[in-house]
Amino acid sequence: MIAWRLEDFSELPSTSDFCIARAKESEPAGLAVFAARQSAGRGSRGREWLSPPGNVALSVLLRPAITPAQSGMFPLLAGIAVIEAIKHVAPGAAAILKWPNDVLIGGAKCAGLLIDAAPLQSRLDWLVIGIGINVAYAPQLPGRATTCLAAHGTTISARDAADVVLQKLARQLEIFEQFGPAGIVPSWVAHAHPVGAQLVVKTAESEVAGRFAGLTPAGELQLRVQDRIEIFSTGEILLGTSV
Numbered sequence: 441m442i443a444w445r446l447e448d449f450s451e452l453p454s455t456s457d458f459c460i461a462r463a464k465e466s467e468p469a470g471l472a473v474f475a476a477r478q479s480a481g482r483g484s485r486g487r488e489w490l491s492p493p494g495n496v497a498l499s500v501l502l503r504p505a506i507t508p509a510q511s512g513m514f515p516l517l518a519g520i521a522v523i524e525a526i527k528h529v530a531p532g533a534a535a536i537l538k539w540p541n542d543v544l545i546g547g548a549k550c551a552g553l554l555i556d557a558a559p560l561q562s563r564l565d566w567l568v569i570g571i572g573i574n575v576a577y578a579p580q581l582p583g584r585a586t587t588c589l590a591a592h593g594t595t596i597s598a599r600d601a602a603d604v605v606l607q608k609l610a611r612q613l614e615i616f617e618q619f620g621p622a623g624i625v626p627s628w629v630a631h632a633h634p635v636g637a638q639l640v641v642k643t644a645e646s647e648v649a650g651r652f653a654g655l656t657p658a659g660e661l662q663l664r665v666q667d668r669i670e671i672f673s674t675g676e677i678l679l680g681t682s683v
Contacts, residue, residue: 441610444472444500448599453480455499456556456570462501463558463566469503474602481572482554489552494576495588496551498602500609502567508559511567512673515541516628516659517616518553518569521608523631526551526573526589528604533592537632538677539661543573547679548587550574569609575601625655633679639663640678641670648672 452458452475459473478497481489491497504514519537526535526543533545543551554570574588575598589596615623633639637652641663648670650663661672 441614442470444606444610445470446472446474446606449473449475451475451477451479452497454478454482454570455497456482456554456568459499459501459568459570460556460566463568467501469501469566471501472606473499474599476598482570489554489572490579490581491572492577492579494598496571496573496575496598496602496605498572498605499568499570500606502569502613504564504567506564507562508557508564511555511557511564512540512659513616513621513624514567514569515553515555516655517612517624518555518571518609519543520624520627520631521612522551522553522571522573522605524608525601525604528608529596529601530589530592530594533589533594535631537628538679539632539655540659540674542677544679545587545592548578548585550578550587550589571605573598573601573605621657621659625657625659628659629654638680641672641675642678643672643675 455473455475462471475497477493478491481491523535523537523543535543535545538544541553542549551573557567558565576590578586578588633652635652635654639652640647640649650665653662653664653669663670
């Protein structure tokens with residue numbers, strides 16, 4: 441199991457950017473960076489990620505022996521680690537995973553993941569997982585419902601929550617190393633919105649409505665659209681939309 445080398449900071453612009461800079465300086469795998477506050481946190485699709493004091497801002501550096509195409513498994517295994525950590529520290533919160541990189545409680549976003557990676561020929565040189573969890577505060581975002589663990593009766597510190605995440609993440613990395621995607625995909629589906637849930641997949645080209653039909657063995661989203669299955673490797677998911 442990986443042994444994390446955790447570095448703590450009172451403030452950083454971005455924990456992921458810090459890890460990336462260290463990766464480019466040949467830092468070995470296992471670096472974990474926690475910041476009590478981020479001033480320029482990044483979310484998915486170029487969005488800003490607000491992480492005030494009291495929330496988790498955590499990134500880890502990995503150097504997995506995989507091809508770039510296999511990196512799509514890492515949002516899934518990291519999502520499992522985060523939701524297992526949330527269920528451990530906030531057992532009363534009914535958290536679910538939303539493909540590919542969100543954790544929701546009661547339909548509101550509580551946590552998000554960001555993957556940065558760099559190829560080296562046919563393999564990955566490095567991969568950074570960024571993890572943000574709303575522990576004490578739920579930043580208000582236009583058009584997006586948010587929540588935090590404190591709203592569900594949890595008083596854990598962000599630093600202690602980060603420790604739990606690292607423990608769960610180490611275990612998921614171990615499972616992936618032993619069993620590959622077969623050890624990750626079923627677990628992710630078990631933590632996700634149920635098969636048959638109505639949703640819309642938004643891509644740069646289109647919006648497609650259908651019902652969740654699970655994941656492919658490679659972790660791609662399967663959407664049942666009338667009498668066919670469509671497969672998505674990227675996209676933004678809207679849950680509960682009528683089809």
